[in-house]
Amino acid sequence: xxxxxxxxxxxxxxxxxxxxxxxxxxxxxxxxxxxxxxxxxxxxxxxxxxxxxxxxxxxxxxxxxxxxxxxxxxxxxxxxxxxxxxxxxxxxxxxxxxxxxxxxxxxxxxxxxxxxxxxxxxxxxxxxxxxxxxxxxxxxxxxxxxxxxxxxxxxxxxxxxxxxxxxxxxxxxxxxxxxxxxxxxxxxxxxxxxxxxxxxxxxxxxxxxxxxxxxxxxxxxxxxxxxxxxxxxxxxxxxxxxxxxxxxx
Ligand code: AMP
Numbered sequence: 001x002x003x004x005x006x007x008x009x010x011x012x013x014x015x016x017x018x019x020x021x022x023x024x025x026x027x028x029x030x031x032x033x034x035x036x037x038x039x040x041x042x043x044x045x046x047x048x049x050x051x052x053x054x055x056x057x058x059x060x061x062x063x064x065x066x067x068x069x070x071x072x073x074x075x076x077x078x079x080x081x082x083x084x085x086x087x088x089x090x091x092x093x094x095x096x097x098x099x100x101x102x103x104x105x106x107x108x109x110x111x112x113x114x115x116x117x118x119x120x121x122x123x124x125x126x127x128x129x130x131x132x133x134x135x136x137x138x139x140x141x142x143x144x145x146x147x148x149x150x151x152x153x154x155x156x157x158x159x160x161x162x163x164x165x166x167x168x169x170x171x172x173x174x175x176x177x178x179x180x181x182x183x184x185x186x187x188x189x190x191x192x193x194x195x196x197x198x199x200x201x202x203x204x205x206x207x208x209x210x211x212x213x214x215x216x217x218x219x220x221x222x223x224x225x226x227x228x229x230x231x232x233x234x235x236x237x238x239x240x241x242x243x244x245x246x247x248x249x
Pocket of ligand 1: 005062
């Protein structure tokens with residue numbers, strides 16, 4: 001069984017991102033970049049399936065610039081077997097990414113495509129679903145548990161107020177939620193070994209995909225600063241302030 005794991009290069013989750021001075025976009029130059037945390041969870045899940053003897057090959061893929069090779073090398077160090085960089089110098093929207101992934105699904109014929117539920121930069125939560133629409137493969141989104149039995153993937157999904165269990169016929173698409181697992185760290189020997197694992201580059205043009213954006217970013221700004229809070233003496237004081245100052249009751 002082969003698993004395709006799309007991973008996205010994003011600004012590290014510990015970094016506080018600010019808008020550029022002219023508001024034309026977020027300032028990302030010289031910031032620490034990492035694998036999107038939900039994609040790390042997807043890689044970990046693929047590795048666990050391989051450790052159980054269910055999966056034979058894990059292929060990590062990213063759509064991004066040359067530098068995104070760093071995140072592919074990280075995925076290889078964690079346990080992916082080989083990697084594919086779909087090279088493009090523009091910032092690709094979820095539809096463009098999904099179209100590239102669809103082409104790779106046709107050539108690589110994965111049994112399972114394990115994505116993150118969302119990328120923490122754009123917070124889109126769209127790529128897995130769009131890939132489902134383009135390929136016609138069944139999808140289990142927001143997975144907190146995944147079991148592969150024969151030709152089916154059983155996915156426990158995190159839905160409002162509880163868990164929903166669905167059974168998908170392979171090939172299928174699964175997007176990982178936070179509770180699916182706790183990703184491991186790459187060991188130094190594995191980081192060294194990852195340098196020798198195969199990583200091929202194709203361009204979006206070679207895949208025959210038009211990745212040009214469908215939306216235009218008009219402006220990026222920080223939310224307005226919140227007013228400082230205040231301490232109230234007692235419940236009476238609180239009710240008084242809510243009534244006469246905030247005028248909310
Ligand atoms: P999004 O729909 O942008 O919130 O991203 C959801 C998931 O789609 C991510 O966690 C990745 O698994 C995958 N994905 C999104 N963008 C890319 C990209 N440029 N390259 C590879 N995978 C991506």
